[in-house]
Amino acid sequence: MRWKRQHMIQSPWFWLVLFGSAVAFWLLPQRFRFPFLSATSFLYLASLEPVGVPIFMVWTVLFFFVAPEALRERRYAKLALIGLVLSILGYLCWEKYLPVLLAAMSDATPGVAIAAPLGISYFTFKLIHYAVETARGNIKNRSLPTFFTYIFLFPIFTAGPIERFDHFTSNLEHKFSGQMTAEALTRIAYGLIKIMLIAKLVSPDHVGFGIPNSAEALVSSLNDVGALKVWAFLALTYLYAYLDFSAYTDIAIGASLLFGIRIMENFRFPILAVNISDFWKRWHMTLAGWCQNYVYLPVLARTRTPYLAVYATFIAMGIWHGAAFGWLFWGLYHASGVALYMTWVRYARRYEWWRAGVRSRWKYVGIPFTFAFVTGSYAFSSTGGGAFVSIQVFLALFGIRLGG
DSSP: OHHHHHHHHHOHHHHHHHHHHHHHHHHSOHHHHHHHHHHHHHHHHHHHOTTHHHHHHHHHHHHHHHGGGGSTTSTTHHHHHHHHHHHHHHHHIIIIIHHHHHHHHTTOOTTTTOOOOTTHHHHHHHHHHHHHHHHTTOOOOOOHHHHHHHHHOGGGTTTOOOOOHHHHHHSBOOSOOHHHHHHHHHHHHHHHHIIIIIHHHHOHHHHOTTOOSSHHHHHHTGGGSOHHHHHHHHHHHHHHHHHHHHHHHHHHHHHHHTTTBOOOOOOSOGGGOSSHHHHTTTSSHHHHHHHIIIIIHHHHHHHOOHHHHHHHHHHHHHHHHOSSHHHHHHHHHHHHHHHHHHHHHHHHTTSHHHHHHTTSGGGGGHHHHHHHHHHHHHHHHSSOSOHHHHHHHHHHTTTOOSOO
């Protein structure tokens, strides 16, 4: 997915479409703006993904017309909602996970000729959100052009954030202003500076000092690389991932604002998180919020077991990221960290020293420990996705070698 994001912002065509459509958008009468923007977004995305995006259009039309049948007072409400959610999840599995499974069963080289349609994970989660909130009676805006724009808005289609429909419709600017445009261009500039300059400074392939310059180099020489260099490689990978991902988010937010659309924030300096719970209030916040609403809370309501809800949530997040055992282990790793922190807080909050500590500067002592914990998760998410390899890399953080 990352190369698709790179292709978009490195292509002059993206910037031509962005600025050209933004000018046309504000020149049009208000009633024509969203039909124009939704059509422009669809055509641009279809030029990048000529097969997948038209199929997405079919799903979008289906959800728009069938989701209202999921309202609780309707006769077949529950059946309609379950049908919509299971069908779109089935499509996601068909496109994203089944090819990987079949390739593994046929002993194909991992990752070869396997590419899910552009933005399918974001697309799926937005449709599920729309269906569930419609069923709950929380979706009042039934404008087809607005819904199409929400789904296909091209600046956020491949990199998020996972926008909520209610937030989308309640944060629209209907009048052009120079201040808004300046804010949008500034945010885009922040993103470009991050990705073009700052991220490159921490990229493992630029740092040197004997640190492996890629995941492949790390894995191939794992038995010869010291634990400190493994830590250094994964820490740099974490920093680069943050700068890279948040940069694309900055560009997406700024580009959307050119059309008067204020998109949800997705990052809030996660590298400064004081604990793992705080981290997940700062990192990929729209994904965390989606999973809290549609995985954690439903599982908690049915089981009354917070720990089971936590594990279900992070497993879902891991699988959402990628069809690989590494991402499954990533989810289990983060779930274990959150579960341990929950247990710690449950007992520590009984004591005054703890309650005083979380209100004082002492809480910042947790920043390096949280940073180290999150760094450890990149052993699973950045080393190719193989189960054994990711475990090898993780154990190498502590000087333990397997298979060598």
